[in-house]
């Protein structure tokens with residue numbers, strides 16, 4: 001059923017974007033007496049070519065639905081989507097050839113060697129034998145030594161790299177990584193981050209979903225946040241961090257204060273370490289004014305520093321913050 005209340009999208013898809021969605025909507029049929037679920041509420045979203053794009057959102061926001069529509073695994077209800085300028089309805093083959101998707105799960109081809117797994121994948125994508133780059137891809141992901149090993153004997157990190165390798169067999173300009181480092185240890189996470197950055201340097205547009213905001217902050221240059229099936233924002237990361245207009249001034253007093261002391265300064269809190277933390281909005285309050293207030297409260301300052309908002313602050317504001325509003 002068409003939702004008459006929904007505004008029709010005015011703008012055309014951006015053909016020069018890596019991914020462009022307009023009015024993209026997905027309604028899942030409700031299972032066994034459950035009402036239908038509108039997982040995507042007609043979203044408009046452009047992923048710039050050449051970016052490392054972080055698609056963030058709480059559980060159930062609609063990220064997997066979006067990715068699965070692009071990957072051809074889920075049928076959209078309405079709207080349009082294009083990949084590298086190819087409409088997924090009008091040019092499905094070219095659209096699919098332009099994208100590689102690295103899934104979350106590690107269950108893959110346990111009976112084949114990495115070389116065989118890549119050859120099979122290349123066959124599925126119709127890459128002719130003369131054009132296959134199996135060993136080159138394995139080498140670029142540090143798996144050359146393991147080309148003839150059984151996949152079941154690979155470590156978790158190697159299996160993940162093999163999934164990236166498989167997604168690259170047809171040399172797509174866009175690579176989607178769904179939760180690439182879920183459940184891997186810090187060292188492997190770093191290795192995967194390096195590999196993502198190498199792909200990016202080679203010109204691949206990378207889209208990743210992640211629950212680790214630190215990961216998005218470190219890797220991504222552009223961030224899209226979706227929540228309840230709607231796009232809350234798409235912005236360059238630096239701009240997004242600035243847009244929050246929130247900083248914290250940390251004041252270390254000559255004589256440490258008792259935690260919880262009320263100094264009558266807006267946004268101020270004395271924390272466990274005896275220092276004073278003052279949240280403020282740089283667009284309306286100057287640090288000099290805060291310091292005057294600190295002096296007026298009879299505190300001599302030993303040291304000061306400011307802490308910028310991080311992606312976690314922005315994320316919480318745009319998702320749970322908007323639920324409260």
Ligand SMILES: Nc1ncnc2c1ncn2[C@@H]1O[C@H](COP(=O)(O)OP(=O)(O)OP(=O)(O)O)[C@@H](O)[C@H]1O
Pocket residue numbers: 028029030031037038039057058059060061062063064065066
């Ligand atoms: N096959 C399905 N049938 C019915 N509802 C579904 C189906 N797949 C997803 N949903 C619902 O659609 C909404 C969006 O789910 P989706 O998996 O896209 O979210 P997500 O952002 O990827 O979450 P997560 O981070 O947990 O993977 C959720 O409410 C989910 O329960």
